Amino acid sequence: MSLSVAEKSYLYDSLASTPSIRPDGRLPHQFRPIEIFTDFLPSSNGSSRIIASDGSECIVSIKSKVVDHHVENELLQVDVDIAGQRDDALVVETITSLLNKVLKSGSGVDSSMLQLTKKYSFKIFVDVLVISSHSHPVSLISFAIYSALNSTYLPKLISAFDDLEVEELPTFHDYDMVKLDINPPLVFILAVVGNNMLLDPAANESEVANNGLIISWSNGKITSPIRSVALNDSNVKSFKPHLLKQGLAMVEKYAPDVVRSLENL
């Protein structure tokens, strides 16, 4: 979306005023409505499709593989594909790297939940396809990953847990599946406009924003990675340190509501 200089100036002034006036009439902490469908891909262990009200759409598929966790350290791997972007495009690689850090075992996800036996674990492959996106897609992607992982069912183990002494591969039940329970982190994106913080900026708001913040939320508290991110090329400016705290406080206040609504799917 490209706005004229006059449109940008008008939009900036209304967003930077107190209280801020957003073009679609939302409150500073209010999200755009989203639609989520889960478990619609028959060939993957879990899947979700998320559609935002501006037409942004993203599909996530979860697949799994049994690996020796003494050899493979990272048990979650994210791969992002954005329609219309090359695989080595800056935005694609940046989002891939960020999401891999978000879901890194240890800080983000409890990897013991993926352990099958003393030797083997499930490795989860998260494949993200962004079909269309108008604003920064990372928040949308993380909601999709969250709902996909929460709808993931993995085969049930029937062989013994202790397999260090005996050389045997894990054996699984023919029909029974177990729900994956790993409580993945969420990522929120905020726009800094003047002295205001706005959650979930739309495309036109991103275009005039002075700066942006990416904040992760896991297990009821703010966690790393936290980043500042330029939402456009032309209007980026510095911001006061108190806005950082204000943004964190905003996420802290409203993230539980988002988690609750995603869990009620």
Added chain:
Amino acid sequence: MNVQDRRRLLGPGAAKPMAFSNTTTHVPEKKSTDLTPKGNESEQELSLHTGFIENCNGSALVEARSLGHQTSLISAVYGPRSIRGSFTSQGTISIQLKNGLLEKYNTNELKEVSSFLMGIFNSVVNLSRYPKSGIDIFVYLTYDKDLTNNPQDDDSQSKMTSSQISSLIPHCITSITLALADAGIELVDMAGAGEANGTVVSFIKNGEEIVGFWKDDGDDEDLLECLDRCKEQYNRYRDLMISCLMNQET
């Protein structure tokens, strides 16, 4: 010059191209070294050089050496140079980070850092002064190594790598700022950054405003402490940058 430029109004036929007197006097490489250790972990020697690559517009070398770690990186600035295509009212910046001999960081992570740095320098460089032009910045991580060669298991090593890339970012910012200043590109202020516990904060305006924030480890509990420690480091680095540039002037 026999090439006829049809797009511009040319001078009279007998006009000769302007020739300047030889101004390519060799700029002496200046070095300033910080010798003021503060506490154990910030005991870091920093040495800065500018203007040593001839075919670019500005360049800077930053070498940092602390007790167990040595880093050195080179930044080169090409531009402002004209871009093809339609008119743009502002300059555009591109930053590329490259691994040196030690292929330590994967390209995903380097691209993430370079897009973070682009966000910072988009707000620091006075881009409206450079319409229809591009500024290309290349950062080459020449050397980044632990001096203590402890045999470490894989887990701690992967943890080290993630914390190290954040310890690298302040030096990237210092070297890019110096190289931009060396190229004579107009900046809003000297940008600098500090790092504490995997948190990098980049400041301008004497630490009153933030241009970049990067946190890889931990939660938000030690945020205020990190902000203060980063600001301290920023002040040190900025003073060093200024003294380096002032030395060069004389």
